[in-house]
Amino acid sequence: MKTIYLDNNATTQVAQEVLDVMMPYFRDLYGNPSSMHTFGGQVGQRIRAAREQVATLLGALPEEIVFTSCGTESDNSAIRSALTTRPDKKHIVISRVEHPAVRTLCSHLGMQGYKITELPVDKNGILDLENLEKSLTPDTAIVSLMWGNNETGVLFPVEAAAMMAHEKGILFHTDAVQATGKIPINMKNNVIDMLSISGHKLHAPKGIGVLYIRRGTKFSPFLIGGHQEKERRGGTENTPSIIGLGKACELAAKNMAQENTNVRKLRDKLEKELLKKIPQSRVNGDVENRLPNTTNISFEFIEGEAILLLMNELGICASSGSACTSGSLQPSHVLRAMGVPFTMAHGSIRFSLSIYNTEEEVDFVIEKMPPIIERLRGMSPFWNQKGQACTNQ
Amino acid sequence: MWEYTDKVKEHFLNPHNVGEIENPDGVAEVGSLACGDALKLTFKLDENKRIKDAKFKTFGCASAIASSSALTEIIKGMTVDEALKVSNKDIAQYLGGLPDEKMHCSVMGKQALEKAVENYRGAPALESGAKIICECFGVTDKEIERAIRENNLSTVEDVTNYTKAGGGCGGCQDAIQQILERVKAEPKTDNKPKLTNIQKIRMIEETIEREIRPSLKQDGGDIEIIDIIGNRVIVAMRGACSTCKASEITLKDFVQHRLQELVSPDITVEEAAK
Numbered sequence: 244m245k246t247i248y249l250d251n252n253a254t255t256q257v258a259q260e261v262l263d264v265m266m267p268y269f270r271d272l273y274g275n276p277s278s279m280h281t282f283g284g285q286v287g288q289r290i291r292a293a294r295e296q297v298a299t300l301l302g303a304l305p306e307e308i309v310f311t312s313c314g315t316e317s318d319n320s321a322i323r324s325a326l327t328t329r330p331d332k333k334h335i336v337i338s339r340v341e342h343p344a345v346r347t348l349c350s351h352l353g354m355q356g357y358k359i360t361e362l363p364v365d366k367n368g369i370l371d372l373e374n375l376e377k378s379l380t381p382d383t384a385i386v387s388l389m390w391g392n393n394e395t396g397v398l399f400p401v402e403a404a405a406m407m408a409h410e411k412g413i414l415f416h417t418d419a420v421q422a423t424g425k426i427p428i429n430m431k432n433n434v435i436d437m438l439s440i441s442g443h444k445l446h447a448p449k450g451i452g453v454l455y456i457r458r459g460t461k462f463s464p465f466l467i468g469g470h471q472e473k474e475r476r477g478g479t480e481n482t483p484s485i486i487g488l489g490k491a492c493e494l495a496a497k498n499m500a501q502e503n504t505n506v507r508k509l510r511d512k513l514e515k516e517l518l519k520k521i522p523q524s525r526v527n528g529d530v531e532n533r534l535p536n537t538t539n540i541s542f543e544f545i546e547g548e549a550i551l552l553l554m555n556e557l558g559i560c561a562s563s564g565s566a567c568t569s570g571s572l573q574p575s576h577v578l579r580a581m582g583v584p585f586t587m588a589h590g591s592i593r594f595s596l597s598i599y600n601t602e603e604e605v606d607f608v609i610e611k612m613p614p615i616i617e618r619l620r621g622m623s624p625f626w627n628q629k630g631q632a633c634t635n636q
Numbered sequence: 637m638w639e640y641t642d643k644v645k646e647h648f649l650n651p652h653n654v655g656e657i658e659n660p661d662g663v664a665e666v667g668s669l670a671c672g673d674a675l676k677l678t679f680k681l682d683e684n685k686r687i688k689d690a691k692f693k694t695f696g697c698a699s700a701i702a703s704s705s706a707l708t709e710i711i712k713g714m715t716v717d718e719a720l721k722v723s724n725k726d727i728a729q730y731l732g733g734l735p736d737e738k739m740h741c742s743v744m745g746k747q748a749l750e751k752a753v754e755n756y757r758g759a760p761a762l763e764s765g766a767k768i769i770c771e772c773f774g775v776t777d778k779e780i781e782r783a784i785r786e787n788n789l790s791t792v793e794d795v796t797n798y799t800k801a802g803g804g805c806g807g808c809q810d811a812i813q814q815i816l817e818r819v820k821a822e823p824k825t826d827n828k829p830k831l832t833n834i835q836k837i838r839m840i841e842e843t844i845e846r847e848i849r850p851s852l853k854q855d856g857g858d859i860e861i862i863d864i865i866g867n868r869v870i871v872a873m874r875g876a877c878s879t880c881k882a883s884e885i886t887l888k889d890f891v892q893h894r895l896q897e898l899v900s901p902d903i904t905v906e907e908a909a910k
Binding site for chain 2: 548
């Protein structure tokens with residue numbers, strides 16, 4: 244069975260070009276980049292090139308790029324550094340829809356005595372900057388807001404938010420794990436202090452991330468050890484993955500236009516057709532202001548895990564914000580923060596595309612989804628024979 | 637990804653008995669849209685009062701659908717009394733097991749079955765004396781107690797996995813902990829091996845020594861075993877107890893209660909003639 248992968252916000256396929264540049268560094272060129280000999284030193288040169296490739300995608304300086312092990316490490320490093328370098332400040336501002344890498348960290352910090360403000364979003368998942376303004380106090384150490392939401396794709400005005408924080412002398416971090424490579428980012432045009440990237444969301448392998456740290460920003464490392472990454476992140480470099488990520492960033496810059504034309508077109512077609520063919524369905528999140536590859540659609544009166552497993556039978560991969568898929572008993576914190584009714588949140592499916600998806604794949608999904616939804620609704624006590632919602636429920 | 641057994645997958649992909657029986661003998665709806673799962677069960681009896689047909693409609697995940705399908709298969713051919721003996725464990729076992737986090741799906745099946753039988757018998761829908769503990773998912777103390785007993789649960793997390801209680805706002809987790817402690821303190825009569833007379837006498841002596849005498853002594857009283865005849869324990873109250881007007885109450889509500897709890901439920905305590 245062919246796999247139709249529409250779960251690219253979870254992870255992406257490593258690009259062939261990326262894999263090709265990585266291969267020599269596993270076995271043949273295995274030297275340690277810190278070594279004095281040429282055998283290791285040549286790997287060090289290759290890492291410098293990768294750092295430049297990443298910097299180019301972000302409009303950053305190479306020295307502002309620190310390689311980490313993943314997006315979560317980058318997020319943790321940024322927030323912890325802000326607290327360490329500003330020990331007198333005990334307040335952190337985030338949003339209610341942040342990724343667990345930020346949200347769970349902050350709830351732990353909350354237990355250690357830090358004050359956490361979680362900014363609300365409206366029903367479309369949009370952040371009101373007025374609320375941010377009001378939340379900032381002289382005690383605020385850092386504001387951390389995601390650029391693009393992983394579940395809905397909704398974009399936050401992080402550049403404006405960073406300005407607002409800066410005016411009050413507060414550090415600003417953004418989790419740009421989903422946004423990087425999908426929308427243009429130019430660090431020359433904003434005042435964001437720190438920014439997190441994850442390799443495996445842009446066709447590099449898992450286990451590699453980046454923390455961008457603006458030049459001049461005080462930084463206290465999370466992993467303390469050797470002098471790697473200018474003593475900002477100890478630990479021997481993950482050389483094949485760093486080199487792979489460099490290539491992936493180069494490809495992302497090249498494919499950005501395609502991401503915003505072809506991928507967007509496919510996403511829009513999928514969304515439009517599903518809404519047209521399937522009654523009682525709706526999109527979660529602002530449709531204008533979002534990543535070009537993501538759509539989050541709720542099918543009322545049925546449950547997301549059951550939908551996913553029937554899709555799975557046909558080789559179609561996606562995600563759900565239902566309670567049953569999260570391991571907890573409540574549906575996605577993002578959908579709840581947006582006030583999506585439980586009846587809708589339980590039946591939410593996230594489709595996230597990439598440049599590798601084809602129109603044939605999207606057409607196949609458009610053809611297969613309506614009978615799946617109909618089949619489960621046929622089993623649902625909230626859906627009657629006439630194909631309508633039972634209003635007394 | 638959940639580790640579902642082949643049997644769960646089979647009953648999810650090709651569920652048996654989907655639908656609603658017209659003019660059913662028993663009908664029940666449990667769960668809600670807000671909970672994330674809900675089940676409507678209908679059944680019809682034949683002339684011998686056996687379940688001739690059972691059908692379900694379920695809103696929920698794969699294991700909720702599979703559990704409903706399994707339930708309808710299990711109860712077909714049973715009398716309602718036999719069906720009431722089907723436990724959530726039986727449903728899970730029929731499916732070759734369910735992940736811990738999904739056990740509440742089998743409990744939902746059990747609840748629907750009980751409610752449908754109550755409906756058939758014309759009994760009230762809510763268990764008498766039951767109190768809602770978990771507001772988020774509408775779970776009562778009786779349901780929690782039963783899940784703890786039948787599945788030998790020991791933590792709040794277990795209870796959440798089996799009943800959903802405590803999985804929403806978490807506000808009732810303390811109350812669940814209290815129920816756990818209460819049920820844990822209950823005597824497990826079924827599991828206790830039969831005692832020989834000697835063992836029983838020794839246990840009664842030990843219990844009085846360890847559990848009862850210290851409390852009485854605090855109040856300046858004491859107790860002495862005079863005789864043990866079968867399950868009758870004859871005692872004499874000493875010290876302050878011997879003149880206390882409430883000693884009768886102490887004897888029944890405290891001494892007898894503790895002995896029943898810790899030794900055997902058949903024990904009675906009597907005061908020796910003064």
